[in-house]
Amino acid sequence: MTAEIRDRIVAIIAEQAMLDPAEINLETSPQDAGIDSLGLVESIFAIEEAFDISIPFNANEPEKSEFDISTLGSIIAAVEKLVAEKV
Amino acid sequence: MIGRAIMGKAASGRHRVAITGAGTINALGLDVPATFAAMREGRSGIGPLDFRDVDRLTIRIGGQVRNFVPEDHFNRQQIVLYDKFTQFTLLAARQAVEQSGLIFDGELGLMSGVVLGTAAGGVNTWDENYRTVYEEGKNRVHPFVVPKLMNNAAASHLSMEFGILGPSFTVATACASSNHAMGLAFNMIRSGSSTVVLTGGSESMLCFGGVKAWEGLRVMTKDACRPFSATRNGMVQGEGAGVFVFEDWDHAVARGADILAEVVGFAMTSDAQDIVMPSAIGAQRAISGAMHDARMNPEEVGYINAHGTGTAANDKTECAAVANAFGPHADRLMISSTKSMHGHLIGGTGAVELLACLMALREGVIAPTIGYEEPDPECALDVVPNEAREARVDAVLSNAFAFGGLNAVLALRRV
Numbered sequence: 001m002t003a004e005i006r007d008r009i010v011a012i013i014a015e016q017a018m019l020d021p022a023e024i025n026l027e028t029s030p031q032d033a034g035i036d037s038l039g040l041v042e043s044i045f046a047i048e049e050a051f052d053i054s055i056p057f058n059a060n061e062p063e064k065s066e067f068d069i070s071t072l073g074s075i076i077a078a079v080e081k082l083v084a085e086k087v
Numbered sequence: 088m089i090g091r092a093i094m095g096k097a098a099s100g101r102h103r104v105a106i107t108g109a110g111t112i113n114a115l116g117l118d119v120p121a122t123f124a125a126m127r128e129g130r131s132g133i134g135p136l137d138f139r140d141v142d143r144l145t146i147r148i149g150g151q152v153r154n155f156v157p158e159d160h161f162n163r164q165q166i167v168l169y170d171k172f173t174q175f176t177l178l179a180a181r182q183a184v185e186q187s188g189l190i191f192d193g194e195l196g197l198m199s200g201v202v203l204g205t206a207a208g209g210v211n212t213w214d215e216n217y218r219t220v221y222e223e224g225k226n227r228v229h230p231f232v233v234p235k236l237m238n239n240a241a242a243s244h245l246s247m248e249f250g251i252l253g254p255s256f257t258v259a260t261a262c263a264s265s266n267h268a269m270g271l272a273f274n275m276i277r278s279g280s281s282t283v284v285l286t287g288g289s290e291s292m293l294c295f296g297g298v299k300a301w302e303g304l305r306v307m308t309k310d311a312c313r314p315f316s317a318t319r320n321g322m323v324q325g326e327g328a329g330v331f332v333f334e335d336w337d338h339a340v341a342r343g344a345d346i347l348a349e350v351v352g353f354a355m356t357s358d359a360q361d362i363v364m365p366s367a368i369g370a371q372r373a374i375s376g377a378m379h380d381a382r383m384n385p386e387e388v389g390y391i392n393a394h395g396t397g398t399a400a401n402d403k404t405e406c407a408a409v410a411n412a413f414g415p416h417a418d419r420l421m422i423s424s425t426k427s428m429h430g431h432l433i434g435g436t437g438a439v440e441l442l443a444c445l446m447a448l449r450e451g452v453i454a455p456t457i458g459y460e461e462p463d464p465e466c467a468l469d470v471v472p473n474e475a476r477e478a479r480v481d482a483v484l485s486n487a488f489a490f491g492g493l494n495a496v497l498a499l500r501r502v
Contacts (some may be wrong), residue, residue, distance in 0.1 A: 037400075038363055041305050054145075059305040060321045060399040 005051070005083065006076050012046045013072060026073035033072075040069065047075075053082040103336030104276045104350040105502075106445070107189070110182025112175050113327030113429045113439050114150030118182055122429075122439070123446050126454035127475045131428050133312065133323050140295040146307045149293050150325030150430025168231050169244065170209030171291040175328035175435075176241035177248060180285055184249060187332040187344065189283060191250045200281050201245045201255035202272040203330075204264025204288030206434030207297070208257075209236030214296040245285055245330075253281055262394070263355075264288050265329065265437030266487035266495035270353035272333045273497070282335045287438035289328035298324065304363070306398050312431075313458035314395035314424035315402050315466040322396045325430025329438025348448045349500045351482075352381025358492025365401055365488050370394075370408035373494035377484060378412075381498040385413045388420055388498075389480025390447045392440045393470075394488045395424020395456065396431055403465035405486065410468070421478065423456040423471040437487040441497070444483045448501040451479050 014021040017033035024033055030040050037059060044055050055078075057065050067082075068074040111118065114132030115125035125132065136149045157166050157174055169177070191199055212235045216228045234240060239257040246255045254275070258268045265288030272286035292298070301307055301324060308321030339346055354376025358369030378385060394405055402424075410417045425443045432439055443454040452475050459472035485497045 036364075038361075041303075044305070045303070057305055058308070058320055060308070060319065064320075 002080065005080055008050050009047060009076050009079060010072065012043055012050065016043045016046070024072060026071060026076070028072045029070055047079060051079060051083050053079070053086060055082065101277045102279050104273050105334050105336045105339040105344070105346040106331050106348050106350060107334045107339050107344045107346055108183035108185070108187030108332030109329070109347060109442060109445060110179035110186070111327065111329045111439055111442060112152055112155065112178045113329070113432065114152055114325050115429050117155060119442060122442055123450070125428060126425060126443060126446060127452055129428070129455045129457045129474055131457060132325070133428070133430055136293060136298070138294055143295065144298050144302065146298055146302050146309060148309070148323055149298070150323060151293050152327050168235060170212045170235045170240060172205060172209055172289045172328070173241040173244055175291060175326070176203065176289040176330060177244060179287065179289070179328040179330035180245050180248070183285065183330045183332050187334065189332065191283070195282060196250045196252045198253055198282040199251045200253040200272070200275060200284045201242045201251055202258065202268045202275070202284055202286045203242045203245070204258045204260070204266070204268035204434050204437065205238055205241065205290055206259055206261045206264050207290065207292055208238035209240060210292045210297045211294045212236040214294045217296065241289055249285070251285065259434065260493045260495070261489035261491055262431070262433055262436060263487040263489035263493050263495040264434035266485065266497055267355060269331070269333070269437065269441065269497055270355060270495055273350045273353050276333055276335050282338050284333045285330055286333050287328065287330040287441070288435040290433045290435035291326045292433060293324060293326045308397065311458045312397040312427045313460060314393065314397040314427050314456050315406070315463060315470040316459045317461040317463035319397045319399065319402060322398055322426070323430045325426070325432045325436070327429070327432055327439060328435050329442060331438070331441065346502045347445055349502055350497065351500045352377045352383060352498030353496070354380050355493070355495045358494070360492055363490050365404045366492060367404045367407040367411065369492055369494050370405060370486070370488050371412045373496040374408060374412040374484060374486065377496035377498040383482055383498055385416050387482040388413070388416070388484055389478065390444070390453055390483045391420060391422040392443045392483065392485045393422050393424045394486045395426055397424070397426065401488065403463070405488065406466045406468055417468060421453050421469050421471050421476065423454055425454050427457040437485060437495070441485055444485050444499055447480050447483055448499060451477055453478055453480070
């Protein structure tokens with residue numbers, strides 16, 4: 001399950017950043033991957049659609065969000081939590 | 088200066104432009120006096136949204152027009168034909184034309200026009216009819232769907248209502264639509280090609296589809312619009328219209344009209360950078376350009392009605408633009424965002440915000456930025472926090488900076 005979540009999120013971020021999934025790792029931040037604010041909003045939408053979850057994210061205060069988007073690893077952890085809460 | 092006042096034309100030979108009527112309907116009130124009263128009191132018109140399926144929205148607050156009964160203003164045939172954005176425009180225009188005292192007969196009808204701004208036109212009509220065909224599965228829609236939803240519907244109905252026979256059209260530049268419209272109206276009169284232009288704008292996106300679309304961008308706040316405050320967390324949508332009578336100065340003086348203010352400058356620029364992120368340089372070029380067009384020294388400007396959306400990106404960019412355009416004088420002028428009270432009327436917003444400029448010039452009252460909680464070092468200007476202020480100002484600017492990087496700034500002077 002975790003591997004599946006990780007792989008799908010890596011695929012979403014990699015597609016948004018126009019990178020090969022092998023080029024990003026868990027420490028990569030969206031900014032490092034070259035994703036701008038609009039790209040980030042689009043990535044979050046894609047993750048919501050992929051896992052049928054609602055991510056609390058306001059582009060005006062991303063750092064204040066309960067949803068930690070600082071690195072790929074933190075995004076995966078936050079999605080895992082939301083997916084677990086859904087069940 | 089005396090020569091200018093008598094002749095009514097700037098030294099360049101261009102015509103001067105008077106505002107001789109103003110009308111509005113918005114969340115603060117159903118006319119200009121009610122709107123001024125709310126702005127003086129720093130009263131918010133933002134509250135819980137009330138329309139079909141609001142429970143399916145994440146964002147449930149807005150500056151919705153309340154206590155508006157279409158049947159009080161329009162007959163059955165008109166209501167069937169007018170989307171809400173057109174109804175709002177007609178109401179505002181009736182007030183403005185009545186105040187001006189103009190009747191568009193004979194030569195004046197031929198020499199007058201209508202230039203309005205709206206970002207999205209008849210969104211409620213789109214929304215209702217998509218429901219009909221997609222959700223309810225019906226295969227027939229009302230015959231007036233197209234003439235109701237088209238962006239130029241309001242402009243056309245104003246031309247018909249008042250018998251205006253010159254150029255009439257609609258400008259769509261998202262959040263700068265009204266300022267672009269009023270700037271074009273200004274230039275049509277300044278050039279001598281029109282005598283009177285009804286101008287301003289209207290928007291009515293407060294319906295399920297309209298708000299749902301905005302939710303997608305994740306820039307809306309769930310609680311309150313707090314422009315320039317460090318605690319700001321997004322914009323709040325509003326709805327309504329503002330319409331003004333822009334009139335050739337000589338024509339207005341000759342008939343003894345009460346002139347509310349003079350429109351003296353306008354500039355528009357494009358950022359050419361990003362579809363949503365604003366640019367301080369693009370905004371600054373528009374601000375400086377409007378003053379240049381008006382032959383106005385920065386030191387003359389006492390008040391700026393800010394674009395001030397309450398988003399993280401706009402407010403700091405706008406403050407940087409103002410600081411760069413004005414230099415040391417930036418610390419002496421007042422700048423406020425009335426969106427904190429009436430919400431962001433998108434394509435109609437510049438028109439309703441021009442009212443705050445008229446109030447500053449004519450009544451010496453500066454509308455506040457309400458909801459202000461904490462200073463933001465990136466917005467370190469006098470934003471007139473929370474309470475209106477009495478001050479005599481001789482010149483004002485009104486900023487509008489749209490998605491797509493399209494900027495439009497108007498300059499006005501006290502009469």
